[in-house]
Amino acid sequence: MITKASTGSLFELHFRARLHGPCFRCLEDAVLDLEIDAREYQATSPGESEDLKTPYVADDKLDLAAWARDAVALELPDKILCRPDCAGLCPVCGKNLNDEPHAHDEERGDSRWAALESLREQL
Numbered sequence: 001m002i003t004k005a006s007t008g009s010l011f012e013l014h015f016r017a018r019l020h021g022p023c024f025r026c027l028e029d030a031v032l033d034l035e036i037d038a039r040e041y042q043a044t045s046p047g048e049s050e051d052l053k054t055p056y057v058a059d060d061k062l063d064l065a066a067w068a069r070d071a072v073a074l075e076l077p078d079k080i081l082c083r084p085d086c087a088g089l090c091p092v093c094g095k096n097l098n099d100e101p102h103a104h105d106e107e108r109g110d111s112r113w114a115a116l117e118s119l120r121e122q123l
Contacts, residue, residue: 001014006044007043007044008041008042008043008044008052009041009042009044010039010040010041011039011040011041011042011054011056011057011062011067012037012038012039013036013037013038013039013040013064013067013068013071014036014037015036015068016033016034016035016036017033017034017036017072018031018032018033018034019031019032019034019072019076019080020032021080022080023080023081023082023086024079024080024081025079025081025082025086025087025088025089026082026086026087026088026089026096026097026098027089028082028096028098029082030080030081030082031082032076032077032080034072034075034076036068036071036072036075038067038071038074040054040056040057040067041054042054042057082098086098087101090102090104092104
């Protein structure tokens, strides 16, 4: 929606977006529904002030694709999850802990620390 004012134009963008991708924790398919609301202002005579210009208007044309892309990027969460309580993958065997919750009896040490372990035993 475009609202004309005596000092410039106010652009409003409203849409829904559905994104599909891998879950950050378990790598299963995750679906994210976003409600996008964005506003931009372009002054009739902005002069040198960058605050009165929108980067999406050039030569009196609105770059709607770039504006929508940036608006979606700003709404994305830090981590996209398949569900809020996703348990992730087992760090030992790699199985999905949502499907097969389990624990390993013995905690394995990292083989890269074996030399330090032998030094500790000598002390």
